[in-house]
Amino acid sequence: MGLRLLRRILVPFAAVVLAACVGTLVIGRTHASSAGAEGSTSSLSLTSDSSPARSAEIQEGYQLFESHCSTCHGAEANGSTGIAPNLQGLGPGVVQLWLSSGWMPLKTPSVQPVRKKPSFTPARIRDIALFIESLHPGGTPFAPKLHLASASLAEGFSLYTVNCAPCHTITGAGDALADGYHAPGLHGVTRTEIWEAVRSGPQNMPQFGPKNITPAQLDDIIKYVTEKIEHPESPGGISLGGVGPVAEGFVGLFVGVGACLVAAYWVGDRTVRDEEGHGEGESDEDGDGESDGDGGEAVTSDDASSAEGDAETR
Ligand code: HEC
Numbered sequence: 001m002g003l004r005l006l007r008r009i010l011v012p013f014a015a016v017v018l019a020a021c022v023g024t025l026v027i028g029r030t031h032a033s034s035a036g037a038e039g040s041t042s043s044l045s046l047t048s049d050s051s052p053a054r055s056a057e058i059q060e061g062y063q064l065f066e067s068h069c070s071t072c073h074g075a076e077a078n079g080s081t082g083i084a085p086n087l088q089g090l091g092p093g094v095v096q097l098w099l100s101s102g103w104m105p106l107k108t109p110s111v112q113p114v115r116k117k118p119s120f121t122p123a124r125i126r127d128i129a130l131f132i133e134s135l136h137p138g139g140t141p142f143a144p145k146l147h148l149a150s151a152s153l154a155e156g157f158s159l160y161t162v163n164c165a166p167c168h169t170i171t172g173a174g175d176a177l178a179d180g181y182h183a184p185g186l187h188g189v190t191r192t193e194i195w196e197a198v199r200s201g202p203q204n205m206p207q208f209g210p211k212n213i214t215p216a217q218l219d220d221i222i223k224y225v226t227e228k229i230e231h232p233e234s235p236g237g238i239s240l241g242g243v244g245p246v247a248e249g250f251v252g253l254f255v256g257v258g259a260c261l262v263a264a265y266w267v268g269d270r271t272v273r274d275e276e277g278h279g280e281g282e283s284d285e286d287g288d289g290e291s292d293g294d295g296g297e298a299v300t301s302d303d304a305s306s307a308e309g310d311a312e313t314r
């Protein structure tokens, strides 16, 4: 009896303690709002946040979302409209990437949004991301503060070549992919955007978790892209705006073949002129010796002289 009573009290108590621990851990790890950590899945109640500064940011984000995003993504960012995808649970890093790259907000849905000037300041982007996160925690976090001093450019180069160049090209100029998609150029992307793109894998880009690319390796890649790709030294001469080896090859081909054609035309022109000059000289000097033609003509006029001509040539 006593034991059962104890269990009846202890089990719920343990559950509550466990939930509190997990909640605290989640808050500590993601610095998420307590609204998120308590797992409020769908409610739009923005009052349960512990820090007033954070709830002010979320409130601000809510209003911005309401007027700029909800017509497509739904008032609760869950894609209820059917026009645009569910944003809940993607994580603040994804929202920050899509807004800082100018991909969102869209005016008209298209195959693939293009990079444009961001519509919001970094602080407002953060507000919107925090609001969406407050609806559903988890996903890709904001990029951490990066310290690239000890990152390796050499490692970054080889990692970039293997993992990124197949789509973004070795010069980072970007390239067309299948089905009308393209891998955008990487000139002008920020460290934060690289981190968030690699960790979240937007659209046709694969998602690279820490098992595929470790945090240290990602630092190497970010250092390589922001230092070498965005500021190329062009060791091979003029870079033609970094349009990529294939395009540069074509330019080389056209210029090279063009030069060859001009040279060939010029040489050919001279040869023709030389030959003309030569022919005249020959007929002047040894008219009798070159008697094949003369002999042929002679055949029609005089058989005897043709015989003579033949004899002379032999
Ligand atoms: C005109 C409709 C429209 C508006 C307005 C709009 N979006 Fe989108 N959004 C889309 C569509 C459609 C997609 C799917 C990607 C695509 O087709 O380009 C998308 C994709 C996204 C994604 C990526 C989703 C994923 O699965 O990776 C994020 C994040 C996003 N939008 C955030 C926002 C935010 C934040 C706003 C407001 C500032 C906003 N969008 C405004 C239509 C819209």
Ligand code: HEC
Pocket: 101, 112, 113, 115, 160, 163, 164, 165, 166, 167, 168, 177, 181, 182, 183, 184, 185, 186, 189, 193, 194, 195, 197, 198, 202, 203, 204, 205, 206, 208, 221, 225
């Ligand atoms: C399979 C092809 C593919 C590979 C491999 C790939 N990407 Fe991408 N990447 C894309 C596509 C497609 C987009 C555009 C996504 C969109 O429009 O939503 C993109 C977008 C990006 C962006 C955002 C660009 C912008 O304008 O904001 C960055 C940064 C980026 N990729 C970096 C990388 C890095 C670094 C690697 C290697 C670790 C990599 N990508 C590997 C296809 C790829």
